[in-house]
Structure formats: C-alpha cells, structure tokens
Amino acid sequence: MALLDILVAILETIVPFVAMFALLVGVHEWGHFRMARYLGISCTQFSIGVGRVLWSMTDRDGCEWQLRAIPLGGFVRFLGDRDATSVAPDGAGSALSPDEKRRRLLYRSPLDRALVLAAGPAANIALGLVVLAALYSGYGRPMVPPVIQSVIPGAPADVAGLRQGDRITSINGMRTDSFGDIYSEIALHPDEPVLVVYRREGVEQPVEAEITPKGVKVVTFGSAQTVGRIGITSGSAINQPTGPIDAVALGFWDVAKQTRAFIITLGQLLSGNRSIDDVGSPIRMASIAKNAAADGLSSWTFMLAVFSINLAVVNLLPLPVLDGGQLVLCAIEGAMRRPMKPQVMVYVQIFGACLLLTIMTVLTLNDLWTLIRSMAV
Structure with a gap:
C-alpha cells in the first residue's frame, strides 16, 4: 500500500507539471513557428518533447510535426539548420539561389531573425494575458x-x-x-x-x-x-464581477505587474540581495503545479498564466543560448551591417549553453537538497 501511495503521489506531481510545461513550451515554439511562416521562412520540424519520436506527421508545407518521449522541452527546426538550435549555416550558402536563401532563417536580415526570436516570448505573454482575462471574465x-x-x-x-x-x-x-x-x-x-x-x-x-x-x-x-x-x-x-473588456484590461495590468515583480527579483538575485533559495528549478515548479492542481482547475490555470509570463521574461535574458541573447546578437549584427562569423556564433552558443546548464544544475541540486532535508524532518 505504501508503494501505491508513493506512485499516486508521484503521478499527482508529474501530471500537472508535465501538462503545464508541455503547454508552455508548445505555445512558445508556436510563436517562433507562426512568425517564421508569416515571413516566408521554411520550417522542417516542430517538436514537443525530447528523446525518441513517439508520433509524427508531415504537413503539406513539408514540416514534420513530432511528439517525443520526454515532454520536457521542444524546438522548431528551420530549413538549412544543422541542428535544432540554429547555430550556424550549413556551408552551402554560395550554392543557394536567392529564393532558397529567402526561405532559410540563417540568411535572413537581423530584423527578420529578431522578429522570429521575439515571437516565442510574445506568445507566452499573450497566453498569460488570455488566460488571466478568461479567468476574470468567467469567475470574476x-x-x-x-x-x-x-x-x-x-x-x-x-x-x-x-x-x-x-x-x-x-x-x-x-x-x-x-x-x-x-x-x-x-x-x-x-x-x-x-x-x-x-x-x-x-x-x-x-x-x-x-x-x-x-x-x-x-x-x-x-x-x-x-x-x-x-x-x-x-x-x-x-x-x-468583471465584464469582458474590464477582464482584458485587468489581464494587461496583471501581466505588467507579474513581469515587473519577476524582473525585480532577478535584479535582487544578481545584486546579491536575494538568496539562490528564492529561485526554483523545475522541481519546485512541479511542486507548485501539483499544489495548484489540488486547489482546482482555476488555480492551476492561474499558475499557468504566471509561469507563462515568467518563461517569457527568462527567455529574454541576454544569455546567448536564449532568445534574449540571440536578440542581442541580431542587434550587434545589425549595427555592424555584416554577418557575424559562424565560428564566433558556435563558440558563443556553446558558452551560453554551458552557463545555462550550470545554473540549472545548481538550482536543481539546491531544490533536491531542500526536498531531502524537508523529508528527513
């Protein structure tokens, strides 16, 4: 019976978190995808999750839609990418026609690339706004x-x-x-x-x-x-009581407040005025999602909006592997009026990936240690 209780507790934690995380990532990647399609850039893969492909289909535009085994992440792969992170051109630029270059993200102008990058966080902010407005309109x-x-x-x-x-x-x-x-x-x-x-x-x-x-x-x-x-x-x-128009206005206001609060917290963390204990890894996010789900659908949906806004802000941080870092690189390239060298881009991406992995590892180990200590009490 104890084993069954443990399994139930694990499922009660994992299911709300996975559902929330997959939805947030899906919306984020959908933002990148839709902006790319709007600009005439070809997408070859849209994947939710990482690991082995469980299901896939190819649409009439040649994009393969995938659902992978581990629903903790996702990506959009554009035509000509060597990998899902869009690190560098595939080396065939001189052999491509103008139309083929136009369909590839890596050969587009810094402004076009910046629009595609910004569309991911924008989609998360839009999700937060829509969810909050819907909650206020439906529940007050x-x-x-x-x-x-x-x-x-x-x-x-x-x-x-x-x-x-x-x-x-x-x-x-x-x-x-x-x-x-x-x-x-x-x-x-x-x-x-x-x-x-x-x-x-x-x-x-x-x-x-x-x-x-x-x-x-x-x-x-x-x-x-x-x-x-x-x-x-x-x-x-x-x-x-809140009408539809007031609900949207309140949603905008709450999005602004959530964004401001998150930015202030990050600033205090970087300045040393806050402890690393105040920042959580996916383990803490899973616990919050579980508690929100236990309080009911409206509570879980509200936390979905909050996490969606936070995800947008995190992605806009100027770390090279994140959208914000890529936007900075686009701005530098636009100011220089010439493309950055592929080798430089690769090194910058590797540095950003290592830095982000280090941060996530520290946060995860900190939350694991905290969880172990709380269970031992």
Whole structure:
C-alpha cells in the first residue's frame, strides 16, 4: 500500500507539471513557428518533447510535426539548420539561389531573425494575458480591498503611523488596487525603504510615509525565503464581477505587474540581495503545479498564466543560448551591417549553453537538497 501511495503521489506531481510545461513550451515554439511562416521562412520540424519520436506527421508545407518521449522541452527546426538550435549555416550558402536563401532563417536580415526570436516570448505573454482575462471574465476577480484591517503594535507600519481603515493607494509609485498588490510589493523589498501613499478617512490629501519592511523568513517548498513585512492585516476577500473588456484590461495590468515583480527579483538575485533559495528549478515548479492542481482547475490555470509570463521574461535574458541573447546578437549584427562569423556564433552558443546548464544544475541540486532535508524532518 505504501508503494501505491508513493506512485499516486508521484503521478499527482508529474501530471500537472508535465501538462503545464508541455503547454508552455508548445505555445512558445508556436510563436517562433507562426512568425517564421508569416515571413516566408521554411520550417522542417516542430517538436514537443525530447528523446525518441513517439508520433509524427508531415504537413503539406513539408514540416514534420513530432511528439517525443520526454515532454520536457521542444524546438522548431528551420530549413538549412544543422541542428535544432540554429547555430550556424550549413556551408552551402554560395550554392543557394536567392529564393532558397529567402526561405532559410540563417540568411535572413537581423530584423527578420529578431522578429522570429521575439515571437516565442510574445506568445507566452499573450497566453498569460488570455488566460488571466478568461479567468476574470468567467469567475470574476477575487480581490481583497487595499484597506488595513489592523496594525501590529511596534511593527514598521505602526512606527510609521498607519492605522486601521487606511487605504493604501500606491507603493514606490506602483498603484495598489488590492491587498494582494500591497503584499507583493512589500515582499519584494525586505529591509529596503519603500514609499507608501495612503488615504485616511477625514483627511482630504493623500498621506506619504517611508517604511522599511522587516525581512522575514517564509518557508516555501521546504526552503526559507526572505520577504518584506510591515505588520498589517487585511479584511475579507470579495469577488469583483468583471465584464469582458474590464477582464482584458485587468489581464494587461496583471501581466505588467507579474513581469515587473519577476524582473525585480532577478535584479535582487544578481545584486546579491536575494538568496539562490528564492529561485526554483523545475522541481519546485512541479511542486507548485501539483499544489495548484489540488486547489482546482482555476488555480492551476492561474499558475499557468504566471509561469507563462515568467518563461517569457527568462527567455529574454541576454544569455546567448536564449532568445534574449540571440536578440542581442541580431542587434550587434545589425549595427555592424555584416554577418557575424559562424565560428564566433558556435563558440558563443556553446558558452551560453554551458552557463545555462550550470545554473540549472545548481538550482536543481539546491531544490533536491531542500526536498531531502524537508523529508528527513
């Protein structure tokens, strides 16, 4: 029975994660694929997963659609690529006709290549927007008003003079429409001063206060994460009815907030203000996907939107093997007004791949160690 319980627990973790990851990667690669097709660039393979091919079909344009054994990744292969990463030309450029070159990504202008590269992250952002708008339109938007229910004596908010009933309108210039916005913004700034603007009943003008959130260790997935707290509590949640137009507007706003929060977190990590424990590998993503699925379809779908936005931001980082790094190379090539040497491109790609593999290995080992320690307690 214990073995069966273990198998069920594994399936409960793997299935929601694999479904989410495959969908995110599929949408990302679909963005690359559709932009390439729009520009007249030929695609020879569209693959979801890695490893052995389980199923494939070839469409009328000559693109082979594949489903592979391990659904953790995917790629689009363009005509003339030596491999799925589009590292270098195939050496036959001098023998190609102008029309054949036009159909190959590697011979297109830096602008065309940049459009194809940017279409992947753009597709993930679009997915996040559509999912959030659909959730808000269908379920409404659960929202806790940004009004202080109580203030903990001696806490940073109390020291700054905040009281019960104060409505916080912005933090560091970011509008706070809900208590969740307050929580998220404060959490990003442990032990860093923030400017809080609030309104108080009976006071005509907004009041400003500089507050330094106290850094607090919060255990997430068995690991301690430092977040900011100012010692205030919220009232009860209300369900905010949302029409289709408002749902799209709220979706745009939430996409912007999620993107900003993720960028701030990365900046704090690079500057040393955040621990590596605050960044997760696919192991942590699997745990979050499992917990979200256990809370219901709407919760899992919301996390799908969040991860889709995060995936877009990660892919835009200037690492050579990622879309962002390739966009930087396209910009350099455009400024130089001549193609970069294939050998240089190969070395840059190898460096980027090694760097990314090192980062993922460190994050995965860190999450594995955290998981082992939590199981041993």
